[in-house]
Amino acid sequence: MQAFQDFYPENVAHCYGCGRLNADGHQIKTFWDGDETVTRFQPKPEHTAIPGFVYGGLLASLIDCHCTGTAAAAMYRAENRAMDSLPAFRFVTGSLQVSYLKPTPLGPQLEIRGRVKEIKGRKVVVEATLYAEGVATARGEVVALQMPDSFTA
Amino acid sequence: MQAFQDFYPENVAHCYGCGRLNADGHQIKTFWDGDETVTRFQPKPEHTAIPGFVYGGLLASLIDCHCTGTAAAAMYRAENRAMDSLPAFRFVTGSLQVSYLKPTPLGPQLEIRGRVKEIKGRKVVVEATLYAEGVATARGEVVALQMPDSFTA
Numbered sequence: 001m002q003a004f005q006d007f008y009p010e011n012v013a014h015c016y017g018c019g020r021l022n023a024d025g026h027q028i029k030t031f032w033d034g035d036e037t038v039t040r041f042q043p044k045p046e047h048t049a050i051p052g053f054v055y056g057g058l059l060a061s062l063i064d065c066h067c068t069g070t071a072a073a074a075m076y077r078a079e080n081r082a083m084d085s086l087p088a089f090r091f092v093t094g095s096l097q098v099s100y101l102k103p104t105p106l107g108p109q110l111e112i113r114g115r116v117k118e119i120k121g122r123k124v125v126v127e128a129t130l131y132a133e134g135v136a137t138a139r140g141e142v143v144a145l146q147m148p149d150s151f152t153a
Numbered sequence: 154m155q156a157f158q159d160f161y162p163e164n165v166a167h168c169y170g171c172g173r174l175n176a177d178g179h180q181i182k183t184f185w186d187g188d189e190t191v192t193r194f195q196p197k198p199e200h201t202a203i204p205g206f207v208y209g210g211l212l213a214s215l216i217d218c219h220c221t222g223t224a225a226a227a228m229y230r231a232e233n234r235a236m237d238s239l240p241a242f243r244f245v246t247g248s249l250q251v252s253y254l255k256p257t258p259l260g261p262q263l264e265i266r267g268r269v270k271e272i273k274g275r276k277v278v279v280e281a282t283l284y285a286e287g288v289a290t291a292r293g294e295v296v297a298l299q300m301p302d303s304f305t306a
Contacts (some may be wrong), residue, residue: 012204016199025199049169051167056246061211064210096213100246147203
């Protein structure tokens with residue numbers, strides 16, 4: 001099964017968080033699960049905050065890219081279009097908010113689940129919760145904006 | 154001159170963003186500049202968002218660690234104590250908010266400037282602005298919390 005990020009056009013598929021063409025990046029993969037979207041990610045040993053716990057900046061990054069991916073997928077759904085149809089949707093982050101509910105243990109695979117809160121014009125608001133072994137450890141919200149043409153001009 | 158992060162106790166100096174003992178991490182260094190705090194950071198080529206621009210997750214990470222470092226330094230200042238005096242202050246992130254004002258060009262060194270907004274008990278609120286070549290491209294706020302003992306128990 002192809003992930004949302006597998007459909008990003010080649011010229012915008014280099015993001016450190018979610019670009020399949022960034023060899024050094026996280027290359028997250030996001031999928032639909034009913035009305036929710038899901039990303040699973042295995043942090044590396046160096047992704048430490050305090051020893052034993054995951055670095056909060058990584059969690060923010062995962063939530064960020066999960067939500068911009070969800071925004072794109074949601075727009076295709078809203079238009080009842082396949083993700084390989086044109087024009088392609090690609091979103092950037094207008095704002096990102098993350099609340100750290102409790103320390104996230106470093107070791108288990110993490111799961112981020114997202115839900116579209118609002119679609120309005122070129123803006124999609126997505127909320128996400130991050131889980132470690134089924135326990136919600138962080139919650140975030142992203143205001144995603146359809147990428148301005150000036151980004152690739 | 155020693156940075157705030159050079160004073161973090163050894164057992165809490167492994168953070169991917171700011172720990173001097175994390176060989177794979179960003180190892181940011183933050184200093185006072187009057188009432189403001191300053192971090193300068195050179196992104197790497199792989200820290201891409203859309204080609205030519207810096208990955209927003211990195212910017213969030215830099216703001217995050219800059220602000221927790223500022224929180225610690227501010228507490229020493231508030232107590233009129235040197236940063237190598239005990240007990241040591243170390244903060245974690247309760248919440249992080251970042252607004253992306255405009256695309257951040259990938260290439261120039263970035264500057265993050267912080268300012269303490271509030272100190273109340275174990276909580277310090279820090280706001281920060283990120284600049285590329287003197288232009289503010291992102292703005293953030295962190296609610297930093299003094300690290301609970303349970304983190305290192």
